[in-house]
Amino acid sequence: MIKLQVIGNVGRDAEIHDVNGKKSINFTVASNKAYTDGDGNRVEKTTWVSCTMWRDQNQSTKVAEFIKKGSKIFVEGSPEIKMYKDSDNKTQSSLNLTVANLELISVKEDE
Numbered sequence: 816m817i818k819l820q821v822i823g824n825v826g827r828d829a830e831i832h833d834v835n836g837k838k839s840i841n842f843t844v845a846s847n848k849a850y851t852d853g854d855g856n857r858v859e860k861t862t863w864v865s866c867t868m869w870r871d872q873n874q875s876t877k878v879a880e881f882i883k884k885g886s887k888i889f890v891e892g893s894p895e896i897k898m899y900k901d902s903d904n905k906t907q908s909s910l911n912l913t914v915a916n917l918e919l920i921s922v923k924e925d926e
Contacts, residue, residue, distance in 0.1 A: 819894040819912055821846050821864050822887070822920070829876050829882035838875035840868040842882050844890060866890055869913040878917070885923030891916040906913075 826843035844864045852858050870878060882888065892914040901907045 817894055818890070818891065819864075820869050820891045821912065822889050823847065823864070824923075825882055825884055825886045825888055826863065827861050829879040831879050837901045838870055838872055838884065840870060840879050841876050842866050844888060862910065864890075865909055866892075866914050867911065868917065879884075881922070882917075883923060887920040889916075889918040889920055890914045 823846035829842040832839045846862045849859045881905040890911045895911045897909050
């Protein structure tokens with residue numbers, strides 16, 4: 816079993832979908848990394864993770880209320896790489912996480 820832990824900012828508000836009688840909570844998390852390259856330039860890299868969490872009706876509604884764009888979150892679960900073709904027919908990959916644990920670190924204040 817492979818387990819992945821991610822701390823980052825929620826990229827979009829959570830969406831709840833009904834899948835065969837179960838509820839999936841879907842959202843994205845952006846994890847940022849900054850470093851200095853060999854030429855002394857500062858480089859910032861963002862890795863996007865698509866997250867899916869499975870819960871019952873009551874839990875999914877409560878959990879989704881707190882997963883809002885800009886909030887800092889910790890997620891942990893099983894990763895999977897998915898391959899797909901983009902609009903230019905080039906092969907791309909995405910990092911997907913089936914979330915087992917979630918912790919809200921901070922909530923982004925409404926502007």
